[in-house]
Amino acid sequence: MANWTTFARKTSAAVLSVDTWLPETMPEYAQGFMYMLGSLTASSFVVLILSGVILAANGPASWSYNGPMRFVAATHFWAVQAFFFFMMLHLWRVFFTGAWRGGRHETWLLGALAMLIAIPTAFTGFLINGDFYSQWNAVQAKDGLNALGLGWINLPNAGQMVGMHLVVLPLTLSVIIFGHIVRVRMKGVVPPYPEHSAAHVKEGQ
Secondary structure: OOOHHHHHHHHHHHHOOHHHHOOOOOOHHHHOHHHHHHHHHHHHHHHHHHHHHHHHHHOOOHHHOOHHHHHHHHHHHHHHHHHHHHHHHHHHHHHHOOOOOOOOHHHHHHHHHHHHHHHHHHHHHHHOOOOHHHHHHHHHHHHHHHHOOOOOOOOOOHHHHHHHHHHHHHHHHHHHHHHHHHHHHHHOOOOOOOOOHHHHHHHHO
């Protein structure tokens, strides 16, 4: 009977395998643009992390008076747009191709969870801008959270939002995305649905 040590050993061997991360061949069906959407989402997330680290190191208001930091802030902003754009396209692609097939349900669930965590991550980023727009959104969203019984999340509290956006949510999202990528590398990309429908129609005729 296998114990947790055996399970951890086999899992680590599979995760750390060179064949898992550096395969020599790719399935023909996985070489199209639609199968690149996951990589584009991950690439956008890397740009988000790098630009976010630079912004955090220079302070939350540095882009208001520093030209180069304005460029970094703009890069961070558009990386957010690209991240959600590619992530939604990726979500629709894996939904219509049945990405949960072949024992890939955990991969699908991690991807869906990443999308749910990404939404408050982006929202807290808008809240720490400190302008009137962000303050208005914080107050309105606070009322909504109070109605849901989540009043302990104090959106108008700038310190709490900075901590959530810079530490808690990005770390959580990074772990989930890494787990999603690991599952993709271990299980592979889901193949297209088998073409049985045409054969059944022909037999019926």
